[in-house]
Amino acid sequence: MSFLFRREGRRERGLFLSQKRQYNAKVKRALRRVRHDYHYLKPPIVDQMFFGAPHIDPKHLSIYLFFKDDEALAEAQRQGITQVLYSAVISALRDECYPQGSLAGIKIAFASKKAVKEAGGFWTYIR
Numbered sequence: 001m002s003f004l005f006r007r008e009g010r011r012e013r014g015l016f017l018s019q020k021r022q023y024n025a026k027v028k029r030a031l032r033r034v035r036h037d038y039h040y041l042k043p044p045i046v047d048q049m050f051f052g053a054p055h056i057d058p059k060h061l062s063i064y065l066f067f068k069d070d071e072a073l074a075e076a077q078r079q080g081i082t083q084v085l086y087s088a089v090i091s092a093l094r095d096e097c098y099p100q101g102s103l104a105g106i107k108i109a110f111a112s113k114k115a116v117k118e119a120g121g122f123w124t125y126i127r
Contacts, residue, residue: 020055023098027054027061030092038088041081043072046113049122058098059105063089064122069114082110 031048038045045065052061065085067073076082086108093103111125119125 023054023058023061026093026096026098027063030089030096030098031063033092033095034085034088038085041076041084043067043076043081045085054102058102061102062107062109064109064111065089066111066113066116068112070112073110073112076110085110 027050031050035045035048044067046068047066048064049066050061050063054061067076089108090103090106093106094100116122116125
């Protein structure tokens with residue numbers, strides 16, 4: 001294999017990974033801020049997770065916020081906490097300079113850790 005073919009694409013791969021790290025950092029900072037600003041809510045958020053391909057297209061992002069169990073999730077929905085957290089996540093992403101046109105396409109969902117555990121893990125739960 002020639003030297004030119006081995007080096008081809010290295011710069012693009014590096015830019016791709018750099019952009020992925022930037023988007024991941026923005027989302028992590030936004031979620032950390034939401035958890036810090038809304039730690040007083042009862043029932044509290046016990047965990048969060050995000051995945052997707054925002055480095056390819058910023059609208060390909062899914063965020064899950066977890067409550068302790070189904071009762072806590074139902075109580076949060078009844079009190080309107082889930083709507084408050086949804087708005088807070090969008091606002092935090094906007095403050096982190098996440099692309100504005102993509103914010104409407106982001107999936108923000110709420111689940112209970114107990115339901116995820118009973119389903120056999122997160123990837124089984126969302127399937």
